[in-house]
Amino acid sequence: MDNLQITRVSKALGLENKILGLRFLVLEKEYNDSLAEEHEGLSLCSLVKLACRGKSVKCNASTIGCDDAAYAMGLKEVPEYVYSGRKEYEDRKYLSKSIAFQVQNEKKYIPQKIYGAIISPLEEIENPDLVIVIATAKDMMRLTQGYSRYYGVNKNLLSIGVQGICSELVSKPFMNNDLNVSLLSNCCRKLTDFSAGCMGASFPIHLVENIFRGILETVNLTENNIPKKKILERLDSPDELGFEIVMNYDYAIQASKYEEYCEECIKACSNDKEGSNE
Numbered sequence: 308m309d310n311l312q313i314t315r316v317s318k319a320l321g322l323e324n325k326i327l328g329l330r331f332l333v334l335e336k337e338y339n340d341s342l343a344e345e346h347e348g349l350s351l352c353s354l355v356k357l358a359c360r361g362k363s364v365k366c367n368a369s370t371i372g373c374d375d376a377a378y379a380m381g382l383k384e385v386p387e388y389v390y391s392g393r394k395e396y397e398d399r400k401y402l403s404k405s406i407a408f409q410v411q412n413e414k415k416y417i418p419q420k421i422y423g424a425i426i427s428p429l430e431e432i433e434n435p436d437l438v439i440v441i442a443t444a445k446d447m448m449r450l451t452q453g454y455s456r457y458y459g460v461n462k463n464l465l466s467i468g469v470q471g472i473c474s475e476l477v478s479k480p481f482m483n484n485d486l487n488v489s490l491l492s493n494c495c496r497k498l499t500d501f502s503a504g505c506m507g508a509s510f511p512i513h514l515v516e517n518i519f520r521g522i523l524e525t526v527n528l529t530e531n532n533i534p535k536k537k538i539l540e541r542l543d544s545p546d547e548l549g550f551e552i553v554m555n556y557d558y559a560i561q562a563s564k565y566e567e568y569c570e571e572c573i574k575a576c577s578n579d580k581e582g583s584n585e
Contacts, residue, residue, distance in 0.1 A: 310430045315548050316519045318541045319526055320446045324359035325428040328435030328512070329477065331381075331421050332365075338423040341365050351376040351473045356499040358426040359441055367423035376473035380424060381417035390416075400469075413465060414474040415482035439476050439509045447488050447506045452529060453521030454486050454514070461486050471495045476509035486510040486518070523548055528558045 313326055332338045343365035346354065350373040354364045368382040377383040388394050392407030401407040429438060440450060454461060463485040466475055471492035480487040489507040496503075510518060526538070526548065535552050539545065545552065 312516075312519050312523075313430050316522055319523055319538060319548055320442065320449055321537065321541060322440070322442050322446065324441045325361055327355065327358050327439040327441075328427055328429040328432035329437040329439055329509075330425045330427075330432055330435045331481075332367075332423040332425065333419075333421060335422050338365065338367055341425055343425045343427060345370055348372040350494075350498050351380070351477070352471075352495040352498045354426055355439065355441070355472055355476075356501070358428065361428055363425065363427035363431055365423055365425045373473070375470055376477075379414060379416050379470060379473040379478040381419050381421035381478075382423070385416055410467060410469070413467075414470060415479045416474070417478050417481060435512050437477065437480060437509050438512060438515050439507065441501060441505055441507050443504050444506055447508055449522055449525070449529065450508050450518065451486070451488065452525050453518045453523075454510075456521035456525060457517040458514075464488055466490045468492050472507065476507045480509040480511060484511055486514065523550070526550075527553045527556055528561075531557055531559075 316322075317326060332341070343363040344357075345365055346357070347370050349357075349366070349371070351366065351371060352373075354366055354371075357364050366382075368377055371377050371382060374383065375389075378385045378389060390411065392401070392404060392409075392411035395401055395411065396404050396407035401410060425432060426439075427435075429435065440446070442450075451461070463479075463483040464487060465479065466487070466489050468490050469492050471489045472495055475487055475489035475491075487509055489509070491501065491505065491507055495501065526535075527550070530538070532554050535554060538548075539552055542548065
């Protein structure tokens with residue numbers, strides 16, 4: 308991954324957390340050979356938090372402290388009472404068994420057997436499968452705008468506020484082969500100090516180049532002067548993002564100019580018609 312591009316996107320958005328990469332490890336040897344830190348009994352949410360602070364961490368079925376995460380990631384076989392939705396129905400989370408099954412089915416648990424996973428700052432991980440971003444709601448908006456610039460409307464966005472990382476930021480984007488945005492979950496927020504305004508996004512690694520490019524290409528188009536000034540304060544040089552920050556310029560201004568142009572064209576056509584009728 309281009310570290311320069313990671314830095315540019317982080318500064319353009321003003322991210323407080325590291326952009327992360329997650330790599331699935333199918334073989335035990337891959338896991339044992341990894342130098343990432345192993346933390347016995349920690350949840351995936353807690354591991355992601357450590358990675359956001361710059362740590363490189365790993366987990367497998369015996370070390371991860373959350374069965375639901377292990378099921379979602381393919382680390383453990385999913386029991387029938389979980390797969391069917393009966394567990395969450397009996398927990399009274401959902402009103403009927405059919406609703407519980409529908410919700411469970413949409414969690415998109417990974418069916419293949421995975422031995423373990425590494426979560427690390429993106430610039431430090433080799434061959435990641437997913438890119439994960441924990442940031443503000445506005446950052447999620449900007450990331451989605453970058454996505455849409457190259458891929459149009461995302462039809463796979465889905466968040467229910469349950470299993471906000473293991474399902475919505477790991478198994479769903481992997482299984483759907485697409486970007487997903489998560490509202491996170493109660494458990495995630497209890498186990499980490501992510502602020503109330505934090506959300507998450509995740510997408511397969513092959514989308515990263517265009518999404519990052521789209522974020523940077525839309526800075527001048529989407530931001531007004533106030534956020535542009537804040538961006539400039541974060542930069543070491545005015546052209547650090549690879550382009551100049553243009554003040555008094557955004558798509559609303561351009562749209563207004565285009566509307567004026569259209570009105571002038573309509574007026575000119577009307578005048579021509581009136582002249583021809585005389």
